[in-house]
Amino acid sequence: MKKFYFFFLILLPNLLLAENAASVSPDDALNRLREGNERFIAGRNIHPHLDKDRRIETSKDGQKPFATILGCSDSRVPVEQIFDQGVGDLFVVKVAGNVADTDEIGTIEYGTEHLGTSLLVVLGHTKCGAVTAVVTDAKLHGSLPGLVDNIKPAFDKAKHEHPNLVGKELVPSTIKANAFQGIADIISHSTIIAKLLKQGKLKIVAAQYDIETGEIEWLGEHPNQKALIEQAKDPVHGENAEAHETSFFSIPNLIYMLMFLFICAIVVGIILFVAARKVKYATSNED
Numbered sequence: 001m002k003k004f005y006f007f008f009l010i011l012l013p014n015l016l017l018a019e020n021a022a023s024v025s026p027d028d029a030l031n032r033l034r035e036g037n038e039r040f041i042a043g044r045n046i047h048p049h050l051d052k053d054r055r056i057e058t059s060k061d062g063q064k065p066f067a068t069i070l071g072c073s074d075s076r077v078p079v080e081q082i083f084d085q086g087v088g089d090l091f092v093v094k095v096a097g098n099v100a101d102t103d104e105i106g107t108i109e110y111g112t113e114h115l116g117t118s119l120l121v122v123l124g125h126t127k128c129g130a131v132t133a134v135v136t137d138a139k140l141h142g143s144l145p146g147l148v149d150n151i152k153p154a155f156d157k158a159k160h161e162h163p164n165l166v167g168k169e170l171v172p173s174t175i176k177a178n179a180f181q182g183i184a185d186i187i188s189h190s191t192i193i194a195k196l197l198k199q200g201k202l203k204i205v206a207a208q209y210d211i212e213t214g215e216i217e218w219l220g221e222h223p224n225q226k227a228l229i230e231q232a233k234d235p236v237h238g239e240n241a242e243a244h245e246t247s248f249f250s251i252p253n254l255i256y257m258l259m260f261l262f263i264c265a266i267v268v269g270i271i272l273f274v275a276a277r278k279v280k281y282a283t284s285n286e287d
């Protein structure tokens, strides 16, 4: 019994944490970000959750951020400040070009599934250097070519949708397409995220931050979200989201069922054999 209480005590903070994070709905989380950005633009930041008490509280009780943000590493996009949030409010992934590759997706899975944030924002920004490098076909060295590879499909899409634009004119539309590309990459490579979306526990939106005005332009959900969820594949096992919800008639289940029936048949056989022997013994005694 002591062990049970000990187990419960360990589990309790996690249960409370999950409860707390889940209490902020996706729309409430979005409203908090909207309001914070409005304060930032108006120069009326209230700088919440930056005091000593907040540090002690989050250190003792753990983090309960209400939104996960995938943004660009650009120093002109300080995520907490532009949404007027403080310590323990946002789970932020920053990477050049706000791309979603394996490490970013893993971090996002931690923020959404483990910490329970109900909103994920893929945040692009105006005059993004990483996107501009792709559009202008800049010569890149080191590990950068591998990073900007993630942006190329967005550039192709922008070119296709705006055949009249050339060169740098395509930067703004590629930046927006790249935010949606991030969403597509996240969903199609994460059965965890696809499942959370399907269950309505998570909302993913694209947005663009204007580095001059400070304004966030909310771009909404991915137009093909439903199809992306259906196509989602686990990068390790190559399974789609449906495969995790094992069917009752799946091959492993049928094998277990056959084994169970076989064992039942043997047990019934033994019982019948023993019973028959007893009856035979009893009748021979009567004789």
Ligand SMILES: [Zn+2]
Pocket (backbone or CB within 6 Å): 072, 073, 074, 096, 097, 098, 125, 127, 128, 129, 130, 131
């Ligand atoms: Zn950028």
